[in-house]
Amino acid sequence: xxxxxxxxxxxxxxxxxxxxxxxxxxxxxxxxxxxxxxxxxxxxxxxxxxxxxxxxxxxxxxxxxxxxxxxxxxxxxxxxxxxxxxxxxxxxxxxxxxxxxxxxxxxxxxxxxxxxxxxxxxxxxxxxxxxxxxxxxxxxxxxxxxx
Amino acid sequence: xxxxxxxxxxxxxxxxxxxxxxxxxxxxxxxxxxxxxxxxxxxxxxxxxxxxxxxxxxxxxxxxxxxxxxxxxxxxxxxxxxxxxxxxxxxxxxxxxxxxxxxxxxxxxxxxxxxxxxxxxxxxxxxxxxxxxxxxxxxxxxxxxxxxxxxxxxxxxxxxxxxxxxxxxxxxxxxxxxxxxxxxxxxxxxxxxxxxxxxxxxxxxxxxxxxxxxxxxxxxxxxxxxxxxxxxxxxxxxxxxxxxxxxxxxxxxxxxxxxxxxxxxxxxxxxxxxxxxxxxxxxxxxxxxxxxxxxxxxxxxxxxxxxxxxxxxxxxxxxxxxxxxxxxxxxxxxxxxxxxxxxxxxxxxxxxxxxxxxxxxxxx
Ligand code: SF4
Ligand code: SF4
Ligand code: FES
Numbered sequence: 439x440x441x442x443x444x445x446x447x448x449x450x451x452x453x454x455x456x457x458x459x460x461x462x463x464x465x466x467x468x469x470x471x472x473x474x475x476x477x478x479x480x481x482x483x484x485x486x487x488x489x490x491x492x493x494x495x496x497x498x499x500x501x502x503x504x505x506x507x508x509x510x511x512x513x514x515x516x517x518x519x520x521x522x523x524x525x526x527x528x529x530x531x532x533x534x535x536x537x538x539x540x541x542x543x544x545x546x547x548x549x550x551x552x553x554x555x556x557x558x559x560x561x562x563x564x565x566x567x568x569x570x571x572x573x574x575x576x577x578x579x580x581x582x583x584x585x
Numbered sequence: 586x587x588x589x590x591x592x593x594x595x596x597x598x599x600x601x602x603x604x605x606x607x608x609x610x611x612x613x614x615x616x617x618x619x620x621x622x623x624x625x626x627x628x629x630x631x632x633x634x635x636x637x638x639x640x641x642x643x644x645x646x647x648x649x650x651x652x653x654x655x656x657x658x659x660x661x662x663x664x665x666x667x668x669x670x671x672x673x674x675x676x677x678x679x680x681x682x683x684x685x686x687x688x689x690x691x692x693x694x695x696x697x698x699x700x701x702x703x704x705x706x707x708x709x710x711x712x713x714x715x716x717x718x719x720x721x722x723x724x725x726x727x728x729x730x731x732x733x734x735x736x737x738x739x740x741x742x743x744x745x746x747x748x749x750x751x752x753x754x755x756x757x758x759x760x761x762x763x764x765x766x767x768x769x770x771x772x773x774x775x776x777x778x779x780x781x782x783x784x785x786x787x788x789x790x791x792x793x794x795x796x797x798x799x800x801x802x803x804x805x806x807x808x809x810x811x812x813x814x815x816x817x818x819x820x821x822x823x824x825x826x827x828x829x830x831x832x833x834x835x836x837x838x839x840x841x842x843x844x845x846x847x848x849x850x851x852x853x854x855x856x857x858x859x860x861x862x863x864x865x866x867x868x869x870x871x872x873x874x875x876x877x878x879x880x881x882x883x884x885x886x887x888x889x890x891x892x893x894x895x896x897x898x899x900x901x902x903x904x905x906x907x908x909x910x911x912x913x914x915x916x917x918x919x920x921x922x923x924x925x926x927x928x929x930x931x932x933x934x935x936x937x938x939x940x941x942x943x944x945x946x947x948x949x
Contacts, residue, residue: 493888494850494881501881521942528925529939535924536888539917541820578821583870585825585879 451505451571455482455564456491460518461554462510468557476561477568480508487511488549489522493533496547500537503580506546506571508564513551523551545570546577587775588757588766589783599724601765602646602674602756605781606700607638609672614780615698616669619659621645628717629710632658634671646674647724647758649705649733650713654899656682656842660692667695674700676707677749678897681930682842684751685893688937689845698777701749702756703796706734706741709902728758740898740911743807745800751930753777757788760795814909814916821880827913828883830906833876837900837910838886843893843929851882887917892938893929894918 457463463484469476485491488511499507509530511523527549534544548570550563591601609615621630623643630648632655635641656679663671675683680701687694705727708716716736717723727733734742741747749755753774757766767783769775817823835851838844850856856878867873891914900910922928925938 494885497884497888498881501884524942525939528941528943532892532921532924532939533888535921536884536891536917539815539920540818540824540884581870582821583825583880584872585829585831585874 449572449576451479451568451576452503453477453480453506453508453568453571454499454504455480455508455510456485456488456495457482457508457510457552458488458512458517458523459484459486461512461516462550462552462560464554465510465552465556465560468555469560472557474557474561476564479568480564487517487519487522488526489517489519491526491529493529493536496530496533497537500542500546500577500579501583503577504546505574505577506548506567508567509547509549510552510560510563511549513553516553542579543574543577545574586768586770587778587785588768588788589778590764590786591767591783592764597722597725598758598765599645599647599722602702603641603644605767606644606646606672606674607641608781609698609777610636610638612780614670614777615672617662618672618674619655619662620672620674621648621650621655627714629714634662645724647702647705647727647756648713649707649723649727649737650710651676651679651707651897651899652710652713654682654840654842654897655679656686656897659683659697660686663697664692667693670696670698672698672700675752676897677701677704677747677752678744678895678930679842680749680752681746681895682893682897684930684933685843685895685937686845687933691845694933698754698773699749699752700754700756701752703728703759704741704744704747704749705758706737706744706747707898708736709738712736738898738902739810739909740896740901740915743803743810744896745803745807746896747799747803748796751932757792759799760789760792762789762791764789810912811916811919814912818913818916824884825880828879828908830908831879831883832906833879833882834905835882836903836905840899840903841886841890842897842899843890843895844886845893846889850885851878856881883913887914887921890914891918891921892925892927894922895929 496507517523530549534547538544548567552560606618617634617636619632619634622633629652630645630650631652655675659673680699686692720726753771755768755770769778817827863873894914896915898911904910927938
Protein backbone atom coordinates (compact mmCIF):
# COMPACT_ATOMS: atom_id res chain seq x y z
CA UNK A 439 0.00 0.00 0.00
CA UNK A 440 1.80 3.04 -1.10
CA UNK A 441 -0.99 5.38 -1.98
CA UNK A 442 -1.96 6.55 1.46
CA UNK A 443 -5.70 6.90 1.74
CA UNK A 444 -7.40 9.08 4.26
CA UNK A 445 -11.13 9.29 4.69
CA UNK A 446 -12.48 12.79 4.52
CA UNK A 447 -16.23 12.54 4.94
CA UNK A 448 -17.08 15.76 3.15
CA UNK A 449 -14.69 15.35 0.29
CA UNK A 450 -15.81 15.84 -3.26
CA UNK A 451 -13.93 13.53 -5.60
CA UNK A 452 -12.43 14.78 -8.85
CA UNK A 453 -13.50 12.36 -11.51
CA UNK A 454 -12.65 12.57 -15.17
CA UNK A 455 -14.89 10.70 -17.57
CA UNK A 456 -13.60 10.14 -21.09
CA UNK A 457 -16.67 9.19 -23.06
CA UNK A 458 -17.41 8.28 -26.64
CA UNK A 459 -19.60 10.67 -28.57
CA UNK A 460 -21.71 7.92 -30.12
CA UNK A 461 -22.71 5.97 -27.09
CA UNK A 462 -21.88 6.98 -23.54
CA UNK A 463 -22.14 10.69 -24.27
CA UNK A 464 -25.51 10.16 -25.92
CA UNK A 465 -26.56 8.06 -22.94
CA UNK A 466 -25.54 10.93 -20.65
CA UNK A 467 -27.66 13.26 -22.72
CA UNK A 468 -30.55 10.85 -22.51
CA UNK A 469 -30.12 10.57 -18.76
CA UNK A 470 -30.26 14.36 -18.61
CA UNK A 471 -33.42 14.70 -20.67
CA UNK A 472 -35.03 11.83 -18.72
CA UNK A 473 -34.24 13.72 -15.51
CA UNK A 474 -32.08 10.90 -14.21
CA UNK A 475 -29.65 12.72 -11.96
CA UNK A 476 -26.06 11.61 -11.64
CA UNK A 477 -23.21 12.87 -9.47
CA UNK A 478 -22.04 16.39 -10.25
CA UNK A 479 -18.37 15.54 -9.53
CA UNK A 480 -17.87 14.07 -12.96
CA UNK A 481 -15.98 16.15 -15.48
CA UNK A 482 -16.94 14.71 -18.78
CA UNK A 483 -14.70 14.87 -21.84
CA UNK A 484 -16.34 13.89 -25.10
CA UNK A 485 -14.22 11.98 -27.62
CA UNK A 486 -15.11 10.63 -31.02
CA UNK A 487 -14.22 7.08 -29.96
CA UNK A 488 -12.55 5.38 -27.02
CA UNK A 489 -10.06 4.13 -29.60
CA UNK A 490 -8.48 7.60 -29.61
CA UNK A 491 -7.65 7.53 -25.93
CA UNK A 492 -3.92 7.74 -25.56
CA UNK A 493 -2.40 6.40 -22.37
CA UNK A 494 -1.13 9.87 -21.59
CA UNK A 495 -4.67 11.24 -21.16
CA UNK A 496 -5.16 8.81 -18.31
CA UNK A 497 -1.72 9.45 -16.80
CA UNK A 498 -2.17 13.21 -17.03
CA UNK A 499 -5.52 13.03 -15.28
CA UNK A 500 -4.06 11.05 -12.41
CA UNK A 501 -0.87 13.08 -12.08
CA UNK A 502 -2.90 16.30 -12.11
CA UNK A 503 -5.10 15.12 -9.31
CA UNK A 504 -7.98 13.00 -10.60
CA UNK A 505 -9.31 10.63 -7.96
CA UNK A 506 -10.82 8.43 -10.61
CA UNK A 507 -10.88 8.06 -14.39
CA UNK A 508 -13.97 6.59 -16.00
CA UNK A 509 -13.97 5.57 -19.64
CA UNK A 510 -17.25 4.91 -21.40
CA UNK A 511 -17.43 3.35 -24.84
CA UNK A 512 -19.71 1.51 -27.21
CA UNK A 513 -20.56 -2.13 -26.61
CA UNK A 514 -18.33 -4.54 -28.56
CA UNK A 515 -19.67 -4.73 -32.10
CA UNK A 516 -21.23 -1.25 -31.90
CA UNK A 517 -18.10 0.92 -32.23
CA UNK A 518 -18.53 3.42 -35.07
CA UNK A 519 -14.96 2.75 -36.07
CA UNK A 520 -15.36 -1.03 -35.93
CA UNK A 521 -13.03 -1.96 -33.10
CA UNK A 522 -11.73 1.23 -31.48
CA UNK A 523 -13.35 0.15 -28.23
CA UNK A 524 -11.62 -3.23 -28.17
CA UNK A 525 -8.25 -1.63 -28.85
CA UNK A 526 -9.03 0.84 -26.09
CA UNK A 527 -9.70 -2.08 -23.80
CA UNK A 528 -6.23 -3.47 -24.48
CA UNK A 529 -4.57 -0.09 -24.04
CA UNK A 530 -6.42 0.62 -20.81
CA UNK A 531 -5.55 -2.83 -19.51
CA UNK A 532 -1.89 -2.09 -20.21
CA UNK A 533 -2.14 1.30 -18.52
CA UNK A 534 -3.77 -0.22 -15.48
CA UNK A 535 -0.99 -2.79 -15.31
CA UNK A 536 1.56 0.04 -15.55
CA UNK A 537 0.19 2.40 -12.91
CA UNK A 538 -0.26 -0.48 -10.53
CA UNK A 539 3.49 -0.95 -10.63
CA UNK A 540 3.90 2.59 -9.32
CA UNK A 541 1.54 2.12 -6.40
CA UNK A 542 -1.58 3.66 -7.94
CA UNK A 543 -4.79 1.86 -7.11
CA UNK A 544 -6.00 0.27 -10.34
CA UNK A 545 -9.62 0.46 -9.10
CA UNK A 546 -9.46 4.17 -9.79
CA UNK A 547 -9.48 3.45 -13.52
CA UNK A 548 -12.65 2.00 -14.94
CA UNK A 549 -13.81 1.07 -18.41
CA UNK A 550 -17.50 0.51 -19.06
CA UNK A 551 -19.52 -0.10 -22.19
CA UNK A 552 -22.66 2.05 -22.18
CA UNK A 553 -24.86 2.15 -25.27
CA UNK A 554 -26.57 5.28 -26.61
CA UNK A 555 -29.99 4.25 -25.34
CA UNK A 556 -28.76 3.25 -21.89
CA UNK A 557 -29.59 6.38 -19.90
CA UNK A 558 -30.47 4.48 -16.70
CA UNK A 559 -27.30 2.39 -17.06
CA UNK A 560 -25.28 5.56 -17.40
CA UNK A 561 -26.78 6.88 -14.19
CA UNK A 562 -26.17 3.57 -12.45
CA UNK A 563 -22.51 3.17 -13.48
CA UNK A 564 -21.62 6.77 -12.74
CA UNK A 565 -23.21 6.65 -9.32
CA UNK A 566 -21.52 3.38 -8.56
CA UNK A 567 -18.11 4.63 -9.67
CA UNK A 568 -18.42 7.82 -7.66
CA UNK A 569 -19.39 5.78 -4.64
CA UNK A 570 -16.39 3.55 -5.17
CA UNK A 571 -14.05 6.53 -5.35
CA UNK A 572 -15.62 8.28 -2.38
CA UNK A 573 -15.17 5.10 -0.39
CA UNK A 574 -11.51 4.96 -1.41
CA UNK A 575 -10.90 8.56 -0.37
CA UNK A 576 -8.90 11.15 -2.24
CA UNK A 577 -5.94 10.12 -4.32
CA UNK A 578 -2.73 11.40 -2.85
CA UNK A 579 -0.88 11.42 -6.13
CA UNK A 580 -1.16 15.10 -6.98
CA UNK A 581 -0.10 16.26 -3.55
CA UNK A 582 2.94 14.04 -3.74
CA UNK A 583 3.98 15.20 -7.19
CA UNK A 584 7.08 17.33 -7.16
CA UNK A 585 8.78 16.53 -10.46
CA UNK B 586 18.04 -25.59 -37.46
CA UNK B 587 20.88 -26.66 -39.71
CA UNK B 588 24.32 -25.33 -38.95
CA UNK B 589 26.68 -24.38 -41.75
CA UNK B 590 30.41 -24.14 -41.54
CA UNK B 591 32.16 -21.01 -42.75
CA UNK B 592 35.73 -21.23 -41.50
CA UNK B 593 38.73 -21.18 -43.73
CA UNK B 594 42.16 -21.94 -42.39
CA UNK B 595 44.15 -19.04 -41.04
CA UNK B 596 41.19 -16.71 -40.78
CA UNK B 597 40.12 -14.84 -37.67
CA UNK B 598 36.46 -14.81 -36.69
CA UNK B 599 35.87 -11.27 -37.84
CA UNK B 600 37.67 -11.77 -41.13
CA UNK B 601 35.47 -14.82 -41.72
CA UNK B 602 32.33 -12.78 -41.12
CA UNK B 603 33.66 -9.94 -43.25
CA UNK B 604 34.41 -12.38 -46.07
CA UNK B 605 30.87 -13.69 -45.81
CA UNK B 606 29.52 -10.17 -46.08
CA UNK B 607 31.76 -9.42 -49.05
CA UNK B 608 30.50 -12.60 -50.65
CA UNK B 609 26.91 -11.43 -50.31
CA UNK B 610 27.84 -8.31 -52.25
CA UNK B 611 30.11 -10.11 -54.70
CA UNK B 612 27.49 -12.68 -55.66
CA UNK B 613 24.84 -9.99 -56.02
CA UNK B 614 22.76 -11.50 -53.27
CA UNK B 615 22.71 -8.04 -51.71
CA UNK B 616 23.27 -4.52 -53.01
CA UNK B 617 24.63 -3.05 -49.79
CA UNK B 618 25.78 -3.92 -46.29
CA UNK B 619 25.24 -1.94 -43.08
CA UNK B 620 27.81 -3.02 -40.52
CA UNK B 621 30.02 -1.72 -37.70
CA UNK B 622 33.15 -0.09 -39.05
CA UNK B 623 35.92 2.08 -37.73
CA UNK B 624 36.96 5.21 -39.56
CA UNK B 625 40.41 6.74 -40.07
CA UNK B 626 40.06 8.92 -36.99
CA UNK B 627 38.25 6.72 -34.54
CA UNK B 628 38.24 3.17 -33.30
CA UNK B 629 34.63 3.56 -32.19
CA UNK B 630 32.62 1.50 -34.67
CA UNK B 631 29.76 3.29 -36.33
CA UNK B 632 26.99 1.87 -38.48
CA UNK B 633 28.50 2.17 -41.96
CA UNK B 634 27.06 1.45 -45.39
CA UNK B 635 29.11 -0.32 -48.08
CA UNK B 636 28.16 -1.18 -51.62
CA UNK B 637 31.56 -2.40 -52.75
CA UNK B 638 33.49 -5.13 -50.96
CA UNK B 639 36.75 -3.41 -51.89
CA UNK B 640 36.07 -0.68 -49.32
CA UNK B 641 35.40 -2.91 -46.36
CA UNK B 642 38.84 -2.86 -44.70
CA UNK B 643 37.76 -1.24 -41.47
CA UNK B 644 34.75 -3.44 -40.86
CA UNK B 645 34.52 -4.87 -37.32
CA UNK B 646 31.38 -7.03 -37.38
CA UNK B 647 31.93 -8.70 -34.00
CA UNK B 648 33.03 -5.65 -32.01
CA UNK B 649 31.48 -5.49 -28.53
CA UNK B 650 30.07 -2.07 -29.28
CA UNK B 651 26.81 -0.47 -30.36
CA UNK B 652 27.84 3.15 -30.46
CA UNK B 653 24.35 4.30 -31.43
CA UNK B 654 21.13 2.45 -32.14
CA UNK B 655 21.88 0.52 -35.32
CA UNK B 656 18.23 -0.44 -35.71
CA UNK B 657 17.20 3.20 -35.95
CA UNK B 658 19.88 3.88 -38.60
CA UNK B 659 18.97 0.69 -40.44
CA UNK B 660 15.35 1.81 -40.56
CA UNK B 661 16.44 4.97 -42.37
CA UNK B 662 18.28 2.90 -44.92
CA UNK B 663 15.75 0.18 -45.56
CA UNK B 664 12.24 1.54 -45.98
CA UNK B 665 9.55 1.96 -48.53
CA UNK B 666 8.61 -0.70 -51.04
CA UNK B 667 11.16 -3.42 -51.63
CA UNK B 668 14.01 -1.91 -53.56
CA UNK B 669 17.69 -2.59 -53.11
CA UNK B 670 18.52 -5.52 -50.86
CA UNK B 671 20.55 -4.49 -47.83
CA UNK B 672 22.36 -6.77 -45.39
CA UNK B 673 21.98 -5.44 -41.85
CA UNK B 674 24.51 -6.70 -39.35
CA UNK B 675 22.90 -5.97 -36.00
CA UNK B 676 23.12 -7.24 -32.45
CA UNK B 677 20.17 -9.41 -31.37
CA UNK B 678 18.38 -6.64 -29.46
CA UNK B 679 18.76 -4.35 -32.48
CA UNK B 680 17.31 -7.05 -34.73
CA UNK B 681 14.29 -7.20 -32.45
CA UNK B 682 13.95 -3.41 -32.51
CA UNK B 683 14.16 -3.42 -36.31
CA UNK B 684 11.37 -6.00 -36.48
CA UNK B 685 9.23 -3.85 -34.16
CA UNK B 686 9.77 -0.88 -36.46
CA UNK B 687 8.81 -3.06 -39.42
CA UNK B 688 5.50 -3.82 -37.70
CA UNK B 689 4.91 -0.06 -37.65
CA UNK B 690 5.83 0.24 -41.32
CA UNK B 691 8.81 2.38 -40.41
CA UNK B 692 11.15 0.07 -42.30
CA UNK B 693 10.85 -2.88 -44.60
CA UNK B 694 11.84 -6.45 -43.90
CA UNK B 695 11.39 -7.49 -47.54
CA UNK B 696 14.51 -5.70 -48.65
CA UNK B 697 16.58 -6.54 -45.59
CA UNK B 698 18.80 -9.53 -44.90
CA UNK B 699 19.16 -9.67 -41.13
CA UNK B 700 22.51 -10.96 -39.96
CA UNK B 701 23.28 -11.30 -36.28
CA UNK B 702 25.53 -13.19 -33.91
CA UNK B 703 25.73 -14.77 -30.47
CA UNK B 704 26.02 -11.38 -28.86
CA UNK B 705 29.28 -10.47 -27.18
CA UNK B 706 27.42 -7.61 -25.47
CA UNK B 707 28.63 -4.08 -25.68
CA UNK B 708 30.76 -1.59 -23.80
CA UNK B 709 29.94 2.05 -23.22
CA UNK B 710 31.54 4.11 -25.98
CA UNK B 711 34.26 5.56 -23.75
CA UNK B 712 35.13 2.16 -22.31
CA UNK B 713 35.29 0.67 -25.77
CA UNK B 714 37.67 3.30 -27.07
CA UNK B 715 39.90 2.89 -24.04
CA UNK B 716 39.99 -0.90 -24.31
CA UNK B 717 40.46 -0.87 -28.08
CA UNK B 718 43.57 1.21 -27.55
CA UNK B 719 45.04 -1.57 -25.41
CA UNK B 720 43.72 -4.72 -27.03
CA UNK B 721 44.42 -5.50 -30.65
CA UNK B 722 41.36 -6.80 -32.50
CA UNK B 723 38.92 -6.52 -29.65
CA UNK B 724 36.21 -8.35 -31.57
CA UNK B 725 38.33 -11.54 -31.52
CA UNK B 726 39.66 -11.26 -28.02
CA UNK B 727 36.40 -10.29 -26.37
CA UNK B 728 34.35 -13.51 -26.34
CA UNK B 729 37.28 -15.68 -25.26
CA UNK B 730 38.52 -13.52 -22.36
CA UNK B 731 36.02 -13.76 -19.53
CA UNK B 732 37.54 -10.81 -17.68
CA UNK B 733 36.06 -8.56 -20.33
CA UNK B 734 32.56 -9.56 -19.21
CA UNK B 735 33.10 -7.22 -16.27
CA UNK B 736 33.31 -4.30 -18.64
CA UNK B 737 29.93 -4.86 -20.27
CA UNK B 738 27.16 -2.33 -19.77
CA UNK B 739 24.83 -3.15 -16.89
CA UNK B 740 22.18 -3.90 -19.48
CA UNK B 741 24.25 -6.44 -21.39
CA UNK B 742 25.56 -8.05 -18.22
CA UNK B 743 21.95 -8.82 -17.33
CA UNK B 744 20.73 -9.69 -20.85
CA UNK B 745 19.63 -13.27 -21.38
CA UNK B 746 18.28 -12.68 -24.89
CA UNK B 747 21.64 -12.67 -26.62
CA UNK B 748 20.80 -15.30 -29.24
CA UNK B 749 19.50 -13.77 -32.47
CA UNK B 750 16.50 -16.07 -32.90
CA UNK B 751 14.74 -13.92 -35.47
CA UNK B 752 17.69 -13.12 -37.77
CA UNK B 753 17.94 -14.61 -41.25
CA UNK B 754 21.56 -15.60 -40.72
CA UNK B 755 22.87 -16.25 -37.23
CA UNK B 756 26.57 -16.36 -36.60
CA UNK B 757 27.41 -18.86 -33.88
CA UNK B 758 30.42 -18.08 -31.73
CA UNK B 759 29.67 -19.42 -28.27
CA UNK B 760 30.71 -23.00 -27.47
CA UNK B 761 32.01 -23.51 -31.01
CA UNK B 762 35.53 -24.68 -30.06
CA UNK B 763 37.08 -21.62 -31.66
CA UNK B 764 35.29 -22.10 -34.97
CA UNK B 765 32.37 -20.19 -36.41
CA UNK B 766 29.06 -21.54 -37.57
CA UNK B 767 26.10 -20.03 -39.36
CA UNK B 768 22.48 -20.93 -38.83
CA UNK B 769 19.60 -19.92 -41.04
CA UNK B 770 16.71 -18.67 -38.93
CA UNK B 771 14.28 -18.15 -41.82
CA UNK B 772 13.49 -19.45 -45.28
CA UNK B 773 15.29 -16.41 -46.65
CA UNK B 774 18.36 -17.43 -44.64
CA UNK B 775 18.17 -20.99 -45.95
CA UNK B 776 18.00 -19.69 -49.47
CA UNK B 777 21.05 -17.49 -48.95
CA UNK B 778 23.02 -20.33 -47.38
CA UNK B 779 22.23 -22.42 -50.46
CA UNK B 780 23.29 -19.64 -52.83
CA UNK B 781 26.55 -19.25 -50.91
CA UNK B 782 27.13 -23.00 -51.23
CA UNK B 783 27.76 -23.29 -47.50
CA UNK B 784 28.50 -26.82 -46.29
CA UNK B 785 26.53 -28.14 -43.35
CA UNK B 786 28.23 -29.26 -40.16
CA UNK B 787 27.40 -30.82 -36.84
CA UNK B 788 26.61 -28.50 -33.98
CA UNK B 789 29.43 -28.91 -31.42
CA UNK B 790 28.37 -30.73 -28.28
CA UNK B 791 29.59 -27.91 -26.06
CA UNK B 792 27.43 -25.27 -27.59
CA UNK B 793 24.07 -25.86 -25.96
CA UNK B 794 25.74 -26.16 -22.60
CA UNK B 795 27.86 -23.03 -23.04
CA UNK B 796 24.81 -21.03 -24.08
CA UNK B 797 22.66 -22.16 -21.22
CA UNK B 798 25.45 -21.55 -18.71
CA UNK B 799 25.81 -17.97 -19.90
CA UNK B 800 22.04 -17.47 -20.05
CA UNK B 801 21.71 -18.78 -16.51
CA UNK B 802 24.29 -16.36 -15.17
CA UNK B 803 22.74 -13.45 -17.02
CA UNK B 804 19.25 -14.34 -15.89
CA UNK B 805 20.34 -14.40 -12.30
CA UNK B 806 21.67 -10.87 -12.60
CA UNK B 807 18.58 -9.76 -14.42
CA UNK B 808 16.24 -11.11 -11.77
CA UNK B 809 18.20 -9.40 -9.02
CA UNK B 810 18.36 -6.13 -10.93
CA UNK B 811 14.66 -6.13 -11.79
CA UNK B 812 13.46 -6.93 -8.31
CA UNK B 813 15.67 -4.25 -6.83
CA UNK B 814 14.46 -1.72 -9.40
CA UNK B 815 10.81 -2.69 -8.97
CA UNK B 816 11.05 -2.04 -5.26
CA UNK B 817 12.31 1.49 -5.88
CA UNK B 818 9.52 2.24 -8.36
CA UNK B 819 6.57 1.03 -6.39
CA UNK B 820 5.33 4.37 -5.08
CA UNK B 821 4.91 7.74 -6.68
CA UNK B 822 7.73 9.04 -4.47
CA UNK B 823 9.94 6.13 -5.45
CA UNK B 824 9.26 6.80 -9.11
CA UNK B 825 10.19 10.45 -8.72
CA UNK B 826 13.27 9.56 -6.71
CA UNK B 827 14.41 7.26 -9.51
CA UNK B 828 14.22 10.05 -12.09
CA UNK B 829 15.03 12.94 -9.77
CA UNK B 830 18.24 13.86 -11.57
CA UNK B 831 16.53 14.03 -14.97
CA UNK B 832 17.08 17.31 -16.81
CA UNK B 833 14.47 16.63 -19.53
CA UNK B 834 17.08 16.55 -22.27
CA UNK B 835 15.14 13.72 -23.98
CA UNK B 836 18.34 11.99 -25.02
CA UNK B 837 16.86 8.70 -23.84
CA UNK B 838 13.90 9.26 -26.11
CA UNK B 839 15.97 9.97 -29.19
CA UNK B 840 18.35 7.09 -28.50
CA UNK B 841 15.48 4.64 -28.13
CA UNK B 842 15.17 2.38 -31.16
CA UNK B 843 11.49 1.72 -30.56
CA UNK B 844 10.24 5.22 -29.63
CA UNK B 845 8.17 5.30 -32.76
CA UNK B 846 6.31 8.62 -32.85
CA UNK B 847 7.29 10.77 -35.80
CA UNK B 848 6.62 13.81 -33.67
CA UNK B 849 6.99 13.36 -29.95
CA UNK B 850 4.40 15.21 -27.88
CA UNK B 851 7.20 16.33 -25.56
CA UNK B 852 8.78 18.25 -28.39
CA UNK B 853 5.55 20.19 -29.00
CA UNK B 854 3.95 22.99 -27.03
CA UNK B 855 1.60 20.68 -25.17
CA UNK B 856 3.72 20.84 -22.06
CA UNK B 857 4.67 24.49 -22.38
CA UNK B 858 2.40 25.87 -19.70
CA UNK B 859 1.23 29.45 -19.37
CA UNK B 860 3.17 31.31 -16.66
CA UNK B 861 0.02 31.83 -14.57
CA UNK B 862 -0.43 28.08 -14.34
CA UNK B 863 3.13 27.58 -13.17
CA UNK B 864 2.69 30.21 -10.48
CA UNK B 865 -0.63 28.76 -9.44
CA UNK B 866 0.97 25.32 -9.18
CA UNK B 867 3.86 26.71 -7.17
CA UNK B 868 1.42 28.32 -4.77
CA UNK B 869 -0.58 25.13 -4.44
CA UNK B 870 2.26 22.63 -4.23
CA UNK B 871 4.86 24.76 -2.52
CA UNK B 872 7.14 24.81 -5.57
CA UNK B 873 7.43 23.83 -9.20
CA UNK B 874 10.55 22.12 -10.49
CA UNK B 875 11.56 23.24 -13.96
CA UNK B 876 11.71 21.87 -16.59
CA UNK B 877 8.29 20.54 -15.65
CA UNK B 878 6.47 17.28 -16.31
CA UNK B 879 9.46 15.00 -15.84
CA UNK B 880 7.34 12.28 -14.25
CA UNK B 881 4.75 12.67 -16.98
CA UNK B 882 7.47 12.29 -19.60
CA UNK B 883 8.86 9.06 -18.25
CA UNK B 884 5.48 7.52 -17.47
CA UNK B 885 4.15 8.43 -20.87
CA UNK B 886 7.15 6.96 -22.60
CA UNK B 887 6.77 3.80 -20.58
CA UNK B 888 3.08 3.58 -21.42
CA UNK B 889 3.88 3.92 -25.11
CA UNK B 890 6.86 1.62 -25.49
CA UNK B 891 6.99 -0.81 -22.56
CA UNK B 892 5.51 -3.54 -24.77
CA UNK B 893 8.22 -2.91 -27.39
CA UNK B 894 11.30 -2.34 -25.20
CA UNK B 895 13.99 -4.71 -26.43
CA UNK B 896 16.32 -3.94 -23.54
CA UNK B 897 19.22 -2.54 -25.57
CA UNK B 898 20.28 -0.09 -22.87
CA UNK B 899 20.92 2.87 -25.16
CA UNK B 900 18.81 5.13 -22.91
CA UNK B 901 21.14 4.56 -19.98
CA UNK B 902 24.19 5.06 -22.16
CA UNK B 903 23.11 8.51 -23.35
CA UNK B 904 21.81 9.88 -20.06
CA UNK B 905 23.97 12.81 -18.95
CA UNK B 906 22.62 12.51 -15.40
CA UNK B 907 23.64 8.88 -15.05
CA UNK B 908 20.12 7.70 -14.41
CA UNK B 909 19.82 3.94 -15.00
CA UNK B 910 16.99 4.58 -17.45
CA UNK B 911 17.18 1.12 -19.00
CA UNK B 912 16.92 -0.58 -15.62
CA UNK B 913 13.68 1.30 -15.01
CA UNK B 914 12.27 0.65 -18.46
CA UNK B 915 13.30 -2.99 -18.66
CA UNK B 916 11.79 -3.69 -15.24
CA UNK B 917 8.48 -2.12 -16.21
CA UNK B 918 8.62 -3.64 -19.69
CA UNK B 919 8.98 -7.16 -18.36
CA UNK B 920 5.67 -6.81 -16.51
CA UNK B 921 3.94 -5.18 -19.47
CA UNK B 922 5.21 -7.82 -21.87
CA UNK B 923 4.07 -10.60 -19.62
CA UNK B 924 0.68 -8.89 -19.25
CA UNK B 925 0.31 -8.89 -23.04
CA UNK B 926 2.11 -12.22 -23.46
CA UNK B 927 4.30 -10.47 -26.00
CA UNK B 928 7.97 -10.48 -26.84
CA UNK B 929 9.01 -7.61 -29.09
CA UNK B 930 10.81 -8.59 -32.26
CA UNK B 931 10.24 -12.30 -31.82
CA UNK B 932 8.23 -12.55 -35.01
CA UNK B 933 7.07 -9.91 -37.45
CA UNK B 934 3.74 -11.70 -37.73
CA UNK B 935 3.02 -11.25 -34.05
CA UNK B 936 0.83 -8.11 -33.93
CA UNK B 937 1.46 -5.15 -31.63
CA UNK B 938 -0.66 -5.99 -28.58
CA UNK B 939 -2.57 -2.70 -28.32
CA UNK B 940 -3.63 -3.03 -31.92
CA UNK B 941 -5.25 -6.38 -31.44
CA UNK B 942 -8.99 -6.10 -31.19
CA UNK B 943 -9.88 -8.97 -28.93
CA UNK B 944 -12.96 -9.38 -26.82
CA UNK B 945 -12.92 -11.00 -23.49
CA UNK B 946 -10.72 -8.95 -21.20
CA UNK B 947 -12.93 -7.78 -18.38
CA UNK B 948 -13.91 -4.14 -18.15
CA UNK B 949 -12.97 -3.96 -14.44
S1 SF4 C 1 21.36 -6.08 -24.66
FE1 SF4 C 1 21.77 -8.26 -25.12
S2 SF4 C 1 21.51 -8.46 -27.33
FE2 SF4 C 1 21.71 -6.25 -26.88
S3 SF4 C 1 23.89 -5.77 -27.11
FE3 SF4 C 1 23.59 -6.28 -24.95
S4 SF4 C 1 23.99 -8.51 -24.79
FE4 SF4 C 1 23.68 -8.01 -26.96
S1 SF4 D 1 18.55 11.03 -20.99
FE1 SF4 D 1 18.50 11.15 -18.74
S2 SF4 D 1 18.37 13.38 -18.25
FE2 SF4 D 1 17.86 13.14 -20.46
S3 SF4 D 1 15.58 12.97 -20.47
FE3 SF4 D 1 16.38 10.86 -20.40
S4 SF4 D 1 16.46 10.35 -18.19
FE4 SF4 D 1 16.25 12.59 -18.36
S1 FES E 1 -17.29 4.79 -31.53
FE1 FES E 1 -17.86 4.50 -29.43
S2 FES E 1 -16.11 3.38 -28.71
FE2 FES E 1 -15.62 3.56 -30.84
